[in-house]
Amino acid sequence: MNIQFRDRPEQAPAASVKTAIADCDIHPARATPTELGPYLAKRWHEHLQTYGKHAYQGMMEGPPYPKAQPNASRRDAYPPEGGPQGSSLSFMQKQHLDPNNVALGVLNPLATGQGIRNQDLAGAICSAINDWQIEKWTARDSRLKGSVVVANEDGVAAAAEIRKRAGDRNFVQVLLLSRNVEPLGQRRYWPIYEAAQEIGLPVGVHAFGFGGNPITASGWPSYYIEEMVGHSQCQQTALASIVLEGVFERYPKLKMVMIEAGFGWAPSLAWRLDKNFERLHSEVPQLKRKPSEYIRDHIWWTTQPMEDPERRDHLFELIEWIGWDKLLFATDYPHWDYDEPSRVLPAGVSDTNREAFYLGNAKKLYGIA
């Protein structure tokens, strides 16, 4: 019998070494507002001081809907040295990477230059974020890999930033957000896809974004919960646009990852697209195959927030359609809707599928040995 008093509870030590996992959605944050300074030219320091940032959305800073937890993050994820959740590499290692045995962690920075109307400023901040990812994260922990963020509304400048990172193994994907000024299949975004295909990186599309449009197709809803479920709606619009505009015909080697927007809707969207395609084929002759075939061949899906139907056979049927080789495990650390690795997959999954789900698919897609 022993009684210990302590300031804050520590994570219980694992009973045994956990199986290695990939976490395909980790959000790194800046510890201070000035942390990006060294990566920005003096011209932009002065610009930001004088003019600030002009965003596509009505809010000057932050998301359109206030979040349910501070910084939309776990309350237990504040680093002991201060700063917001996700801003300390050492604490991320201690709280997440080490105890969960994360062998590959993909960084998806969300607060970047995306969404800023001044495209030169947007590009400068995105490029700074990319340098910052290397210096603060990937160079210091080889398990972590970055995502090339780009000024999404300026396809030409975005493509130049992508090509600048060609061959740099600090990065494993190009990152876009789901909500842009126009649906993501539009031609203004094609230079991004062309450059990504050229340098051999998949394009991830993460929920959120700053296009200035409401989260739903029918206006601004009242509640945060509506924004949370609205993400799948935006993602479906983005995906339908990408498929129907013929992006995968134009860039046949392009791979895309749908990040944090669910996957349960994938079969129904594909069925509906196929059904209409049979009747409206002449409108979109650029498609040589059924929409569902492009989706199955070109799209990978991160798991968090995991679909959680009452009956696990429903989950397995969904995954059967998508393919066990197309799911990428993700936690969303340090965000509040984090998925705990040990609690995500129900019993009844073969060892082969389990390994693919947690690690194998990600290593293959992102080219990690």
Added chain:
Amino acid sequence: MVRHVIAPVDELPPGTRKFLTIDERPIAVFNINGEFFGLLNRCPHQGAALCEGPLIGLATSSDPGEIEYTRLSEILRCPWHGWEFDIRTGQSYCDPKRFRAKAYPVNVEPGSAVVKGPYVAETLAVSVESDYVVVDL
């Protein structure tokens, strides 16, 4: 059931909570307006340190537009997914049929009773003049 003496009452004033490990189980004891409550510090949903969450009230609604906010500071909100639990019973408000947080009875006992035992308090010196917070588990 073993009764564990965890602290003199003075060390746990209203509005505070104490984290401790008893028999390898992480426990938290809360003093809410002079009442004491104990919970296992592990969320039954996905395993977060539940007791690090904020204490809030209970928002209920009989009809859209009618909102009552009651039981101030008696609802514990998980620091991860925000699941709400009744500090008195451990009942989940999100999914009461499938999930319940483990609650432990906590009482205040006078030093004279604690000295007689049987209690477990290896790290505390117990004096008959004081009152003590006691957890049963």
